[in-house]
Amino acid sequence: MTLGSPLALSWTTNAFMLTFGSVLMAAGTLADEYGRKRLFSLGVALFGLSSLALVFVPSLLWLNLLRGVQGLAGAAALAGGSAALAQAFDGPGRTRAFSLLGTTFGVGLAFGPILAGVLVEHSGWRGIFVSGALIGGLSLAFGVPRMQESRDPQARGVDWPGTLSFTLALVLLTWGILQAPQSGWSSPWVLALLLGALLALGLFILVERRAARPMLDLSLFRYPRFVGVQVLPIATCYCYVVLLILLPIRFIGVEGYSEIDAGLLMLALSAPMLVVPLAAGWLNRWFSAGNLSSLGLLVAAGGLWWLSRLAPGQGAGERVWPLLVIGLGSGLPWGLMDGLSVSVVPKERAGMASGIFSTTRVAGEGIALALVVALLAALLQQALGAHGASGDALSLAARQLAGGDLAASAGALPSWSREALLHSYAQAFSQLLQVLMVITLVAALVVKVALHEPRHPRRLGN
Structure with a gap:
């Protein structure tokens, strides 16, 4: 494969x-x-x-x-x-x-x-x-x-409208959260998934309020x-x-x-x-x-x-x-x-x-x-920024350091020493x-x- x-x-x-x-x-x-x-x-x-x-x-x-x-x-x-x-x-x-x-x-x-x-x-x-x-x-x-x-002796059948609307809401929410690290929280695709989850959740609540056996x-x-x-x-x-x-x-x-x-x-x-x-x-x-x-x-x-x-x-x-x-x-x-x-x-x-x-x-x-x-x-972006980093390199280095890639983060900020990056990481992780x-x-x-x-x-x- x-x-x-x-x-x-x-x-x-x-x-x-x-x-x-x-x-x-x-x-x-x-x-x-x-x-x-x-x-x-x-x-x-x-x-x-x-x-x-x-x-x-x-x-x-x-x-x-x-x-x-x-x-x-x-x-x-x-x-x-x-x-x-x-x-x-x-x-x-x-x-x-x-x-x-x-x-x-x-x-x-x-x-x-x-x-x-x-x-x-x-x-x-x-x-x-x-x-x-x-x-x-x-x-x-x-x-x-x-x-x-x-089994439940008083069961009256599966609440299919509630089941489907809830499943749709959770699928969209889970998909949006899983997609966010790849695409970014502000991407149109992630925002559309999260908005869809919110609408499906509203539909689920409406359905459940009217169901005889929700x-x-x-x-x-x-x-x-x-x-x-x-x-x-x-x-x-x-x-x-x-x-x-x-x-x-x-x-x-x-x-x-x-x-x-x-x-x-x-x-x-x-x-x-x-x-x-x-x-x-x-x-x-x-x-x-x-x-x-x-x-x-x-x-x-x-x-x-x-x-x-x-x-x-x-x-x-x-x-x-x-x-x-x-x-x-x-x-x-x-x-x-x-x-x-x-x-x-x-x-x-x-x-x-x-x-x-x-x-x-x-x-x-x-x-x-x-x-x-x-x-x-x-928090890493804030800590690095407080010590002089800025621009796209700051954002990239923060994401790489959060993912545990110290070497890549050092490459994004070549003027920074390993000790300085470790200090910023320790500060951010402590705050977390x-x-x-x-x-x-x-x-x-x-x-x-x-x-x-x-x-x-x-x-x-x-």
Whole structure:
């Protein structure tokens, strides 16, 4: 298979994100209507088959098309599986089950890129898709037979007008955000996509207000707990997820760490996801989910502030501790928010709740990353401009430095020394971390108020 342009290659990731994020809520509705186990099984089977087909793709076009199919399959599997899990457990058992689910999400997000890199190094890029097919086969063979079928007994059919209008809105929004780094936020194409998303969203709200059985019950947004649950994945995007992308770029591209050293350093951020989400489920027996989540966000905000005080060139040992604090704090809401997402609606509407929450999570990650990268570039442009850079070279150097290409940035500003560029980068990155800290603190306050739930301690075994 021949390689394409960088823009065409970027759609290998974008095609999956676009389809996955845009149909999650529709998939939740389908799970309630046709059966959670059935939709999960179909999603896993389709994911495995499309992964196997990707091994033999003849061109980049087919690669991107099949990645879009994988996104559809992943949305079906996630919505159906989460809703089925909500039906299988009650009370503390459900909290522990979803804490384990949150742990698997966190571990996959943190360690997936490392494992993928090992597979690529030893077996090529096709090895990643072979592993996806194998995992899908194992799930069908050993997981599905142990699941119980369930559906919403009061389902009245899929809200197709709402499903289509919402999917259109999210497709256009996601497409616009993904296209912006390539074309610029002010390009007519990006502005047209974002305007179309706004119009489609207005149509969705109009349709849902008139629907007898809407896909999204808009009255839920009147309840603080429902709103608070949606804040949690957005908060963890800004205090944890974006760092998984930005810090390796900083360590490798700007500070000159080797890939191995940077990976080992990142373990301080990701390793807590192995244990903290499960611990959060256990602590929830005595402390409310809202209090634990807001406490975790406060801890993560403290870690962000600590990390913002460290300049490039400081030893790796000094960086480990703030990264560990961020990982520990982020792990508390991470282990609780999946369970909370299905606890704020009637049990029979678990598919809808799972779809809404998963949509918020996936769309939030894409939006957060795009906004944070744009903010870093703007802060770099300001920092470089304060030290004498100007014109097109300033804008180009800021974008290159934000992307971790120190050498290219130095080429755009030949009169600048490497030390001067590092100083400007450190200043801008520190300001960015402080902005993320403020966002996390605000989210902690919203979660504390919205998820307030007076509880009495329970003895072990109750």
